Amino acid sequence: MERLLSGLKIEVNPNLYVKDPESSVLGKKIVEQSILLIHERGFDNFTFKKLGGEIGSNESSVYRYFENKHKLLLYLTSWYWGWKEYRLVFSTANVTDTAKRLEIAIDVLTRSVEKDSIISHIDEVILNKVVVNEYSKSYLTKEVDKENKEGFFAIYNRLVHRLKEMILAVDPAYPFPSSLASTILEGGLHQHFLKEHFTSLTECNDKVRPFDYFIHLVFSTLNKKDNA
Amino acid sequence: MERLLSGLKIEVNPNLYVKDPESSVLGKKIVEQSILLIHERGFDNFTFKKLGGEIGSNESSVYRYFENKHKLLLYLTSWYWGWKEYRLVFSTANVTDTAKRLEIAIDVLTRSVEKDSIISHIDEVILNKVVVNEYSKSYLTKEVDKENKEGFFAIYNRLVHRLKEMILAVDPAYPFPSSLASTILEGGLHQHFLKEHFTSLTECNDKVRPFDYFIHLVFSTLNKKDNA
């Protein structure tokens, strides 16, 4: 699977960039280093000038790839969710037991990324941490409706829908499948954040994973069709 | 109860302000108008200069009350959670049935504020919307650990703990009470956000409340001691 994935290009909405960063060495460096720099200093303290310095280039070159840092964040997080989507689709392919399939899905979507799968120049372990800390900032804006219409959140939306379908496959009568799916995705990030910064607000720690919490939550709220 | 609450001052951490905004007319105007302005333009586009203009004053006067806009946001959201805490404590006082008490708690904590209770100069309906859109930004920062140690999130932490205790009262053996409590609080805000901006990611709408979703979720995951 690693091999298969390594040939794949994650397709993000082309309107998120001015010039495709995958199309050049500099573009890849921009993406690669921006992840590290955002992780290191936080998105709020991240600037194109600092990034330019970091990659031995300068501000103006970065602007030739991304309009502004908001679009860059949208690009990075879209890429992340696209990557997760591949993981999800491959991991659940040919799994016919609906409960088992949902369990795998929850595992893929709430587990923190542990080792660099070396797909590309992108360090998924660090990108995962960036998503935990910064994803909300990509949609908590005044432009969210306009940007959503433009499809900037299309991959994330699709991912929630996929999860929703897997929930419905287990319990077609469950009345809140979309809300539950979005709770798993957003709540998964949040529990990882709490684990790092507000340890008294979660049971999750080195031993207990968000996965354990969500599995318990989801399977007690769903009425399983069959208990195979 | 309205009358009782109207005499109360919500106590927030004094290190969040330079000078207590409750101590003067200008201070109250700053708080009142900042809520409206953040709601209108979004926190990212909000500046002390614009706020100064709005209240017929200027930048420098605002700085005498708050160090920066981040601290102001912490002040506003702390006030909001303090206000919710009062609502919670009063609404659940003397309710001995643990399941009923938890239900009331979930109602208080996930319901969107519908009418101005006229406690003060603060418009809680708008403040609620500000919290939905901006609360995450108050803790998704590089300074979160330092600020948490200083007690800037003390009220929110306490609120999660209160909810956790109410969950445990219903099911003392439930293994994830803190995670569930934080999911209800954070997830409640998130479902309200989705209802406004990503309608396909939630079942919540004008008819279905986040309350309905969370009640179903919580009571199916907990094993009730007694089904009174």
Next chain:
DNA sequence: CAGAAATGATAGTAATCCTATTATCTTTGC
């Protein structure tokens, strides 16, 4: 090797996020 394309370097503008200073207005004690 010439022309095109990409990148690098520099400059400049407007806005933001402050700090400092001074002027005015308001309150309070006497």
Next chain:
DNA sequence: GCAAAGATAATAGGATTACTATCATTTCTG
């Protein structure tokens, strides 16, 4: 009722950010 103290307003200015524009240089390609 007035003087001192305290609060507020007005203005200026510095550092940083978020860009845009221009031109020089390097690299790629036919």
